[in-house]
Amino acid sequence: LVGQPVHLKRDFFLANASRARSEQFINLREVSTRFRLPPGEYVVVPSTFEPNKEGDFVLRFFSEKKAGTQELDDQVQAILPDEQVLSEEEIDENFKALFRQLAGEDMEISVRELRTILNRIISKHKDLRTKGFSLESCRSMVNLMDRDGNGKLGLVEFNILWNRIRNYLSIFRKFDLDKSGSMSAYEMRMA
Template identity: 70%
Template sequence: MQKDRRRYRKQGQDMHTIGFAIYEIPEEYRGCQNVHLKKDFFLTHSSCARSETFINLREVSNRLRLPPGEYLIVPSTFESGQEADFVLRVFTEKQSETEELDDEISAELEDEDDISEDDIEDSFKSMFAQLAGEDMEISVRELRTILNRVVTRHQDLKTDGFSMESCRTMVNLMDKDGTARLGLVEFQILWNKIRKWLVIYREYDMDKSGSMSSYEMRLAVESAGFKLNNRLNQVLVARYAENEAIDFDNFICCLVKLEAMFRSFQQLDKEGEGVAEMNITEWLYMTMCG
């Protein structure tokens, strides 16, 4: 059932054409809730039942007879890329259980403690010296100038440029010594991240639009090492999307913030049990500095 479409009709939007498909859960996924099935699953598995038709009505319903087992219900619009709120209702003759399939939250983070100035190539040190000036540190304003020079060379990227606020956030999150500037090692770490994330951004910009849809964003974030649940992915899109798309500068800011928050949590989660305790000072420092 589609939600809130009467409200959107006032804005000139009609009902979406909707329907659903049902897939039998393969044996390797039975009993699992913490899994998000990807496109490959649907390319290699056919549905065992479908709605009789896809139609632009508020509600689509069908009566089906299926043998006992575990099934995945996938409600969708007929056309790809359309987003809408919906309600899914299931009535069964005998008692059954329903759960949402979703990923467990986790992150694969590279060890940054082993990086020192001795590990940095002379060519990068020379470039850093030219960019940083006499104080040998990169300020927020200098970082903005550097990043905007870089993105202007990549005509395939859709971006309105890195703002002072986004660069300030990056400096605050990457600054380890509290100077509000980036030293050589800090800048090298950020630079390596941006280069890696640029490759991911291009790979998952599947329609080559220069920006990312919510679907592309989810795949790109996971490729960068972060597994998030549905709710968190929705929060990221709501926070970083402009005109229903995520451009390159917002993508980078999102990943910098995401990684910094995971690292902060891991430092507080001393037992590695997924639970962190903090006092008011730690909470304010973590939230205000980010």
Template identity: 65%
Template sequence: QDMHTIGFAVYEIPHEFKGSQSVHLKKDFFLRHSSCARSENFINLREVSARLRLPPGEYLIVPSTFEPSKEADFVLRVFTEKQCETKDMDDGVVFNLEEEQEITESDIDDSFRSMFAQLSGDDMEISVRELRTILNRVVSKHRDLQTDGFSMESCRSMVSLMDKDGSARLGLLEFQIIWNKIRKWLAIFREFDLDRSGCMNSYEMRLALENGGFKLNNKLYQMLIARYADNEIIDFDNFTCCLIRLEAMFRIFQGLDRDCTGTVEINTVEWLFVTMCG
């Protein structure tokens, strides 16, 4: 198999980002700034190198494939005449979640009550299987979305996120909250599906997650893409599953981090609860 065609470009770091490591430069930066140096050409060799002379300063080196959306790992080596420091530029992990909605039965309108009664049956609660049927019926009506439907596992995660009484079912209030979340996530998905393909690539996914309150580092993004992408694209049900999982894990962490130090210490039982039930 032929090697990818690779090369690199060098950009001067703007004044506002100098000295800052916890920043991820997005597409807009590269559209507005031209490179100050680059490899002589992009070529399908194992190694591409160049000797450059640049004024003292801070620079960003971006190795890439010539063709877009090609997956590749790079080893970047920099040799300088004078001692210098090199670091990855990457976002810190930050989550800005909205406070959990305080909803009472008086906040729920009659049409939603009627819909819930029809969907939940005589027990007036929605099981995992019933939730899957409801969600798949809803997304099938949105023909602009690419989706192969919600799995039982993803619906279990939703129920686990909202199930406060341990019944493994959703009551009226719990279903209203998860319904509001799905509508919000659908709006985010559509807003950041920039090419209107009905699915997301990894770049669109990163923007969407940030809008949803999750700023992650590169390693975490790569793990999420590997977990939730199919042929390098993320459809709506996988996008929703990813957000559900992220929100559940962050909220569990917040509950364990009682002193808001950013670190937690847990015992075996708590660890099993988080990993098996979170």
């Protein structure tokens, strides 16, 4: 297994007996165990009391000679579809009317306006467990989408952001497996 990025399947554990395991498998904040093992290659499998729950894991070992370690983990990556950027003329008239209503006379959405808009929308989604969008998260979104550098979102910029948020919400709902309104580390990894 050394140097091979692999996902260990059930067959591996059926074919290879456990060399050592924690005596206590209980729901405590901290479980500590000491082992004395002969020289060799070992796979350490951390676990939590409840399946698919996130937890911290610390491994400390002592050896007579220099020993090497390597983390075996799945590579996390996202394959995103190409984002369609529309010109003002291509944007739906209903969306334009909504934007005019939200943006006001200046026809641009500021950080504070964005926070108000998103928090009003998110409050209507009772399946989401959130305290809403902070001013800082809205500032980050505006900075990300603001192509002309004026600190506000125009029609096209807001349209792109709006489509991204709708896409992220769709992904969230698909992978919130327990329908808790929030994502565990396991669900986030699957998404």
